Amino acid sequence: MSRRYIYIKVYCAGTVTEEQFSQTLSASIVKYFGEIGLSQIAPKIIRYDSSKSSAVVAFAKDYAAELHAALAFITHVNESDTLMLPLKTSGTIRGLSNS
């Protein structure tokens, strides 16, 4: 399975931990694409920086649109307004290092 890596910036009124980020992302994917969709997209958090509120997530190459849509549908984390913005997608983690 070919993978891609996405750099996501998290804007939230409160703080978001890695666990909350992971749970929210999975919940959004399951809500709109189901368990099968989650297994197809196969998101995996490579890096989460809570000080910069950013994350690098690996996912299956053919399901980029599904992941982007799932991120767009996230409006709240822990009852705080949240925006998850995909800023860059690359075929290698190194390709995201400048972000």
Add this chain to the structure above:
Amino acid sequence: MAQLLALCGYHSVGVTVPTGLMRDRLEALCDRFRDSGLEIFLRADLTCSRREELLKLLRRFRPAFDLIGVRCTNHSLALVAARDRRVDLIFFDHGKRNVWLDDSIANVSNASLEVNLRLLLECQDLLSLTRLRKEIAIAHRHNMDIVLSSGGTSAYTVRAPIQLMAIGEILGFTRQDALRSVSTIPLRIVTKNSHRRSSNYIEEGVTTLAEGQ
């Protein structure tokens, strides 16, 4: 918000402003967006329930705004708004069950259908998504243009163009159509309107030329 829009990758944005906003406040708003490197187009969203009311609002506000959107609150109003050439965008409240885009509206429409993500997020239910997919299928059947917009009211409700495209794709657009819906279609609407608002414009297909042209 303007900086965030620039970070998302937008070059031009349509900003809905209250129709009664003072000119100096409008200028300040435009300057703030221009400082962030964004081209700004002012938009008015008209909400009413009767045909006469809509025509009166269009007469009054069409010349002052780059974009005119109409919130369709009932079927007869949706028909009038779709048919009127002064209306650029029509949109439906997905939470309301009494009005939706049907073949009779799409068949006569000169306006584009706007899919507003904020309205979709406000009522995140299966029924809204199902109805939206049907509306998009009807619009495609009648070759009606569709515009995808975030409809953001705060920084947290802004979405990147790639996210709007992705939502379009899962709602039944092809990748090319989704791309057109966030780029060329909105740009074509504002370009056409700026041409219409220029002093050389007389009517559809008729423009005055300066001497020697």
